[in-house]
Amino acid sequence: MSAATWAAPWPRPPARLSGDTQHDCAVVEISSYQLEGPGPLRPQAAAILNLTPDHLGRHGDMATYAATKLGLFRRMGADALAVLPAADPWLPLAAVTALRRAPRLLTFGALPGATHDPDHIHFEGTEDDGDLALAGFPLPGPHNRDNLAVAMLLAMTLGLRRAAVDVAALRPLPHRMERVHEAQGRVYINASKATNVDAARVDIAGAPLGAVVLLGGAGKDGADYEPLVDVLNERRARAICFGASGPEIAAALTGRLPQGHLQQAPNLAGALDRARQDTADGGCILLCPACASFDEFTDFEHRGRVFGALARGQTVAPGEDPA
Numbered sequence: 001m002s003a004a005t006w007a008a009p010w011p012r013p014p015a016r017l018s019g020d021t022q023h024d025c026a027v028v029e030i031s032s033y034q035l036e037g038p039g040p041l042r043p044q045a046a047a048i049l050n051l052t053p054d055h056l057g058r059h060g061d062m063a064t065y066a067a068t069k070l071g072l073f074r075r076m077g078a079d080a081l082a083v084l085p086a087a088d089p090w091l092p093l094a095a096v097t098a099l100r101r102a103p104r105l106l107t108f109g110a111l112p113g114a115t116h117d118p119d120h121i122h123f124e125g126t127e128d129d130g131d132l133a134l135a136g137f138p139l140p141g142p143h144n145r146d147n148l149a150v151a152m153l154l155a156m157t158l159g160l161r162r163a164a165v166d167v168a169a170l171r172p173l174p175h176r177m178e179r180v181h182e183a184q185g186r187v188y189i190n191a192s193k194a195t196n197v198d199a200a201r202v203d204i205a206g207a208p209l210g211a212v213v214l215l216g217g218a219g220k221d222g223a224d225y226e227p228l229v230d231v232l233n234e235r236r237a238r239a240i241c242f243g244a245s246g247p248e249i250a251a252a253l254t255g256r257l258p259q260g261h262l263q264q265a266p267n268l269a270g271a272l273d274r275a276r277q278d279t280a281d282g283g284c285i286l287l288c289p290a291c292a293s294f295d296e297f298t299d300f301e302h303r304g305r306v307f308g309a310l311a312r313g314q315t316v317a318p319g320e321d322p323a
Helices: 062-073 092-099 142-156 197-205 228-234 246-253 268-278 300-311
Strands: 045-047 081-085 104-108 113-116 120-124 130-133 178-183 186-190 212-216 238-242 262-264 283-287
Touching: 045 142, 081 142, 104 142, 113 142, 120 142, 142 197, 178 300, 186 300, 197 228, 212 246, 212 268, 228 238, 228 246, 238 246, 238 268, 246 262, 268 283, 268 300, 283 300
Parallel strands: 045 081, 081 104, 104 113, 186 283, 212 238, 212 283, 238 262
Antiparallel strands: 113 120, 120 130, 178 186
């Protein structure tokens, strides 16, 4: 299917698998926008990690958004595996309707499927039931244990077994709770991929206590920043709001955080300068925007690269990409 098929233009042509190359499998991340198209997509194993308010400017409401995401399973056969979050409030009833004819269903957060505690992931109803020890797993937060559990559930359908997995060797993908620099007692973490409030809330929950969190960018339609209040307070974090939506975020947080825990800056560079002042004695600076990036940057990856460069002390001109 060509890029022209989509209702919204792509920033670059989508990657394609060549018909001249033989592949054992393809690991593909698919957006809700892509799932609106007809296409012949028929995965052997597929998962929806979460369903939280996002892209409502396009989908209109959460019910439509849920139905669009569940289109992922539309053509799956009876021998395929579908994985869903057990506790997501928007998926269960719609999921039953969408899946009643088709794939085997496992959940994460409940069994059959996968559950976890800080030390283990427990698998039941899979091709390799039992526990996976998490000693040395370097990715912070319960959401990353969920991510590992889901990846394992999918990969087990291809023959992966728990004994073959070295969790200590795993590393975050760029822009997803990625440590980009450490100096003068500070650690800089790039979570630029957190482009909505729920993603930011989850990442902040996995950050070190007392982190300085950089929030801002181009806010999405219907965004509600109030859910950030509790997690910022729980983690004793300070917030610096920047960019086009910085004033809106600051307004939602004003009076809800301890005195001195909320500041504003005009842009990402200014926010990082203020964060350095707040961490003069060391600490964590977390870029976790809760917003899209299009006020200053080409995309979230560009924003993350600029953050990393600034963290390392490089000078970055407006619009420059230090890739």
